[in-house]
Each structure stands twice: as structure tokens, then as C-alpha cells.
Amino acid sequence: MGATEGISHIGFHVVSFSARDEPRTAARAGRRRVRIMSATLYPSLPHPEPVAAPAARVALKDDGASRGLLDGAWWPRSRDLLSELAALIDVLDPLWGRITRVAVNPKYWPIIPRRVPVDGHIVRVGWFTSEIDPHKLLLLSYGAGRWDLLIIPPETGPDAAARLMAAASGRDGPLLTASALIAADARHGAAATGDEPLAPDEAWEYEGGASTLSAAVPPDDRRGRA
Structure with a gap:
């Protein structure tokens, strides 16, 4: 009986943890997709070359x-x-x-x-x-x-x-x-x-x-x- 309760107790917590963590996992996956899309839609622009000042006249x-x-x-x-x-x-x-x-x-x-x-x-x-x-x-x-x-x-x-x-x-x-x-x-x-x-x-x-x-x-x- 003690063993059975221990298994049930452990099983309860495993099931409970997975259920509670599922929205977080989905949210992280969603954020990754957003970051990937952002990197695709808004690429970084190249740095402009420095412009030399005109020489004195x-x-x-x-x-x-x-x-x-x-x-x-x-x-x-x-x-x-x-x-x-x-x-x-x-x-x-x-x-x-x-x-x-x-x-x-x-x-x-x-x-x-x-x-x-x-x-x-x-x-x-x-x-x-x-x-x-x-x-x-x-x-x-x-x-x-x-x-x-x-x-x-x-x-x-x-x-x-x-x-x-x-x-x-x-x-x-x-x-x-x-x-x-x-x-x-x-x-x-x-x-x-x-x-x-x-x-x-x-x-x-x-x-x-x-x-x-x-x-x-x-x-x-x-x-x-x-």
C-alpha cells in the first residue's frame, strides 16, 4: 500500500508538472518563431562607409x-x-x-x-x-x-x-x-x-x-x- 501510494504520488506530480509546463513550452516556441520571423523580415543594414571631409580650398x-x-x-x-x-x-x-x-x-x-x-x-x-x-x-x-x-x-x-x-x-x-x-x-x-x-x-x-x-x-x- 505504501509502495502504491508512492507510485501514485510520484505519478501525480509528473502529470501535474507536465500540464503546468505545457503553456510555457508553447510560449517559448512561439517566441522563437517570432524572433526567426523578425530576423527574416527586418535584416540588419550594412554600416555606411565613413565620408572624408573635403580638402581645404x-x-x-x-x-x-x-x-x-x-x-x-x-x-x-x-x-x-x-x-x-x-x-x-x-x-x-x-x-x-x-x-x-x-x-x-x-x-x-x-x-x-x-x-x-x-x-x-x-x-x-x-x-x-x-x-x-x-x-x-x-x-x-x-x-x-x-x-x-x-x-x-x-x-x-x-x-x-x-x-x-x-x-x-x-x-x-x-x-x-x-x-x-x-x-x-x-x-x-x-x-x-x-x-x-x-x-x-x-x-x-x-x-x-x-x-x-x-x-x-x-x-x-x-x-x-x-
């Missing part, structure tokens, strides 16, 4: 060209100085040696970053309201020299930007300051539309000629200054 004087007042021109794409300087210095480092400091007039830049990370090193940025032309960027390379670039406003059209780049990076000039060059090109554009004639000296500069002042102004050897 810059025109530089050739080695041996007379320095004048500018060493070339830079045409940034925006007023975001942090990202624009990083792209510019990434181009200039292999050409001029590691750029360590930059100075700019804050007039046309809403935010001036104190430091700009560029390819494993930091470039320090300073700003001056009266010592630096608002349309000029000053760059220093420790032990290598100094360079001054015309800053072409980002909103400048491609034709005007091409003229300014050619004028700033020309072999014998220009003798104009950065702001004077920007103003002269604005008058050049107005003259092209028939609104205003160019002064003879300005026309001569844009046609590639050398001003009569060229012989009286010695070359500005910036590359020797730290």
Missing part, C-alpha cells in the same frame, strides 16, 4: 616668388573656424612644417576656438582686433617661419574667389592688403556689370602687371621669421 605662392603682403589665399566653406582650420592645417603641415599657432581677427568669426586638434597635435589660436586685418589669417610654424593668407569670405562666388586666389598667390604681388584686395575685387565685380570703373592701378594689378611701387618695396622674407 587654398592657393599658395610658389617657392622663390616675391612675398609681397600675402603668401596665398584661403577660401573656407563656412564660418565654423574649428573645422575649417583643421582642414586647412591638415593641408599645410606637409608643405610648411607643423603649424603650431594661428592668429585671426574675430570680426567675421562668431566663435574663436582656443585650441584646434589636427592629426595628433594641438594648434593654439589667438585673436587680435586691431593688429590683424579682418580678411587675413596669420600662421606660425615653430622654427620654420610665418605665413599670411588672404581669407576669402565663404559666401564669395566661384568667379570672384578664383580672381582673389590668383591675385593673392601671384608671383609678383599683390602689394594690396587683404582687405584692400577684397574691396578692389568688389569694385572689379561692379565694373564687370557696368556699375563702376576700375582705377588704372587696380586694373593693372588684376591683369597680372607689376605696380611701379614693386621696385621700391623689398621682398618680405616671412619664411625666415619664427
Whole structure:
């Protein structure tokens, strides 16, 4: 009798356990089917390839060209100085040696970053309201020299930007300051539309000629200054 009760007792529990576990088993199987269907209906998308930032738009004087007042021109794409300087210095480092400091007039830049990370090193940025032309960027390379670039406003059209780049990076000039060059090109554009004639000296500069002042102004050897 004791054995019989033991068997019945065990049988009761076995039957009871199976009955109680059956809905759980069915639920797990259902969840597996849902997961399989989800994986079939919604496959994972491939990761997009990283897009390289566009290179800086810059025109530089050739080695041996007379320095004048500018060493070339830079045409940034925006007023975001942090990202624009990083792209510019990434181009200039292999050409001029590691750029360590930059100075700019804050007039046309809403935010001036104190430091700009560029390819494993930091470039320090300073700003001056009266010592630096608002349309000029000053760059220093420790032990290598100094360079001054015309800053072409980002909103400048491609034709005007091409003229300014050619004028700033020309072999014998220009003798104009950065702001004077920007103003002269604005008058050049107005003259092209028939609104205003160019002064003879300005026309001569844009046609590639050398001003009569060229012989009286010695070359500005910036590359020797730290």
C-alpha cells in the first residue's frame, strides 16, 4: 500500500508538472518563431562607409616668388573656424612644417576656438582686433617661419574667389592688403556689370602687371621669421 501510494504520488506530480509546463513550452516556441520571423523580415543594414571631409580650398605662392603682403589665399566653406582650420592645417603641415599657432581677427568669426586638434597635435589660436586685418589669417610654424593668407569670405562666388586666389598667390604681388584686395575685387565685380570703373592701378594689378611701387618695396622674407 505504501509502495502504491508512492507510485501514485510520484505519478501525480509528473502529470501535474507536465500540464503546468505545457503553456510555457508553447510560449517559448512561439517566441522563437517570432524572433526567426523578425530576423527574416527586418535584416540588419550594412554600416555606411565613413565620408572624408573635403580638402581645404587654398592657393599658395610658389617657392622663390616675391612675398609681397600675402603668401596665398584661403577660401573656407563656412564660418565654423574649428573645422575649417583643421582642414586647412591638415593641408599645410606637409608643405610648411607643423603649424603650431594661428592668429585671426574675430570680426567675421562668431566663435574663436582656443585650441584646434589636427592629426595628433594641438594648434593654439589667438585673436587680435586691431593688429590683424579682418580678411587675413596669420600662421606660425615653430622654427620654420610665418605665413599670411588672404581669407576669402565663404559666401564669395566661384568667379570672384578664383580672381582673389590668383591675385593673392601671384608671383609678383599683390602689394594690396587683404582687405584692400577684397574691396578692389568688389569694385572689379561692379565694373564687370557696368556699375563702376576700375582705377588704372587696380586694373593693372588684376591683369597680372607689376605696380611701379614693386621696385621700391623689398621682398618680405616671412619664411625666415619664427
